[in-house]
Amino acid sequence: MLYAILFAFTAAPIPNDANAAKQKARMNPIEGVWVLESYTNEGITKSGTEPNTTFQWQRIEIDGNSLVEWYSRSDKPDGTKIAFRFKLHAMRDTRRFEFGQPNGRPGEWTKKGIYKIEGDTLTICFRVEPVGGPKVEVPRKFAAEVGSRTGLAVYKRMKQKE
Numbered sequence: 753m754l755y756a757i758l759f760a761f762t763a764a765p766i767p768n769d770a771n772a773a774k775q776k777a778r779m780n781p782i783e784g785v786w787v788l789e790s791y792t793n794e795g796i797t798k799s800g801t802e803p804n805t806t807f808q809w810q811r812i813e814i815d816g817n818s819l820v821e822w823y824s825r826s827d828k829p830d831g832t833k834i835a836f837r838f839k840l841h842a843m844r845d846t847r848r849f850e851f852g853q854p855n856g857r858p859g860e861w862t863k864k865g866i867y868k869i870e871g872d873t874l875t876i877c878f879r880v881e882p883v884g885g886p887k888v889e890v891p892r893k894f895a896a897e898v899g900s901r902t903g904l905a906v907y908k909r910m911k912q913k914e
Contacts, residue, residue: 781869782840785813786907789873792896793903812907814838819851848890849876852883859883863903864890872909877902 788800788810798805813820819838841848852862865878877895879888879902888901896904 782867782874783814783816785811785910786874787811787910789906789908791903791905794900795896795898807905811910849878852881864888865903866891866894868894874907874909875904876907877904879903 788807790797790799791805791807792798798807800807800810802808811822813822817838819836821834821836836851836853838851839849841850847867848865849867850862850864853860860883862881862883863878864881865876867874867876869875875894877891877893879891881888891900891902894904896902
């Protein structure tokens with residue numbers, strides 16, 4: 753019995769502090785509130801403020817492993833909020849992410865993509881993978897051409913009120 757307890761203890765994964773530190777360092781620049789500036793799908797780009805579009809006035813807030821999207825019909829941060837699980841793949845040269853609905857049930861989805869941050873601009877390029885559906889390949893470039901089944905979104909960091 754002592755052998756079984758000792759084995760269970762030694763078989764537990766040991767956290768890798770170096771990897772955890774790299775993950776935290778990579779998270780910091782992406783954390784915050786971002787406002788949609790433009791969205792491209794099938795080669796067509798629309799403004800984030802364009803009336804009567806799905807993503808009008810969309811905002812995302814990233815905090816650790818949580819991403820909250822919210823939609824509004826004005827520039828005020830009200831409206832529908834949707835929480836997602838969020839994961840960065842910080843150990844790769846290309847900055848990759850995935851976020852999706854928290855339950856993993858049929859009808860839900862995960863967005864898989866790449867991102868870059870340039871100053872106060874966050875650009876993400878992604879494909880949607882339905883739960884239980886075909887696997888999608890992560891985009892290799894920041895483009896949403898006709899027939900690519902890829903979305904490209906550009907966000908601006910929301911300034912903190914002082």
